[in-house]
Amino acid sequence: TRQFAVVGNPIEHSRSPELHHAFAKATGIDLNYSNRLAPLDGFAANIQEFFNQGGTGLNVTVPFKEQAYQLCDVLTPRAQVARAVNTLWQQDGKLYGDNTDGQGLVDALNALGWKLEQANVLILGAGGATRGVMLPLAQAGASQIVVANRTLSRAQQLVEDVQPFITTTTLSAIRLDQLSGQFDLIINATSASLSGEALQLPPELHFQQAYEMAYGKPSSFLDQAAQRGVPISDGFSMLVGQAIEAFSIWNGVKPALEDFLSLKS
Ligand code: ATR
Numbered sequence: 312t313r314q315f316a317v318v319g320n321p322i323e324h325s326r327s328p329e330l331h332h333a334f335a336k337a338t339g340i341d342l343n344y345s346n347r348l349a350p351l352d353g354f355a356a357n358i359q360e361f362f363n364q365g366g367t368g369l370n371v372t373v374p375f376k377e378q379a380y381q382l383c384d385v386l387t388p389r390a391q392v393a394r395a396v397n398t399l400w401q402q403d404g405k406l407y408g409d410n411t412d413g414q415g416l417v418d419a420l421n422a423l424g425w426k427l428e429q430a431n432v433l434i435l436g437a438g439g440a441t442r443g444v445m446l447p448l449a450q451a452g453a454s455q456i457v458v459a460n461r462t463l464s465r466a467q468q469l470v471e472d473v474q475p476f477i478t479t480t481t482l483s484a485i486r487l488d489q490l491s492g493q494f495d496l497i498i499n500a501t502s503a504s505l506s507g508e509a510l511q512l513p514p515e516l517h518f519q520q521a522y523e524m525a526y527g528k529p530s531s532f533l534d535q536a537a538q539r540g541v542p543i544s545d546g547f548s549m550l551v552g553q554a555i556e557a558f559s560i561w562n563g564v565k566p567a568l569e570d571f572l573s574l575k576s
Pocket of ligand 1: 437
């Protein structure tokens with residue numbers, strides 16, 4: 312039986328064990344996936360213990376993704392851009408780290424039938440959630456990604472940091488209160504919905520599809536998009552997508568995302 316876990320603080324509400332057990336059942340892989348609560352000052356010791364006891368793969372969640380990034384010996388390019396790691400494994404005595412959030416989002420958008428090839432994308436927010444998805448969004452073929460943030464300097468810094476990794480996508484930064492123009496896809500990667508705050512989408516801003524990274528919370532962003540009659544989605548599909556991508560790294564099989572969206576309810 313292969314051993315997996317998710318480590319975080321808090322951790323009891325994580326849906327990862329349920330998701331990974333569903334993937335295991337669908338693919339016939341014998342595994343156990345548990346929750347690990349690490350003390351805020353005990354992350355490194357906790358993951359050491361997990362791998363010493365023969366664990367195969369570990370997911371990392373709040374607030375340890377940046378620490379995980381710091382501890383890795385080898386990072387994938389998308390984890391380097393994200394500066395955060397949510398998926399760990401060991402190989403030849405080295406600690407490997409990846410970030411599957413961005414590919415999870417891309418797979419979620421594909422499952423919705425929303426095209427990223429040549430798409431003009433607007434992403435709201437310039438925190439870790441945005442950083443985590445930039446490289447996969449660009450690699451999926453977006454022709455332009457505009458990062459809009461309340462604090463403009465943070466969006467500018469993010470674009471500057473990510474630019475060296477990206478060649479064919481045009482990146483730019485704008486202030487959140489100066490939103491306007493025409494986009495194929497708008498993604499809310501701010502933490503506004505998580506903290507119950509409202510975002511205003513002005514009438515000068517036009518878009519064809521709206522994706523909210525948060526899920527399970529009221530979202531004024533999605534409410535406004537729905538009022539315009541465009542297709543909308545919350546972030547449950549991205550949660551499933553990032554879990555599937557981690558599962559496929561560890562187990563070498565990638566279950567179809569569409570098969571697990573019904574786990575939401
Ligand atoms: P995360 O890791 O979830 O991205 P973060 O790094 O704290 O969290 O970033 C939160 C993002 O949401 C930031 O872009 C923040 O804007 P600022 O950089 O200006 O702080 C944005 N954000 C949070 N609450 C917001 C609100 N009420 N309106 C607009 N943007 C908000």
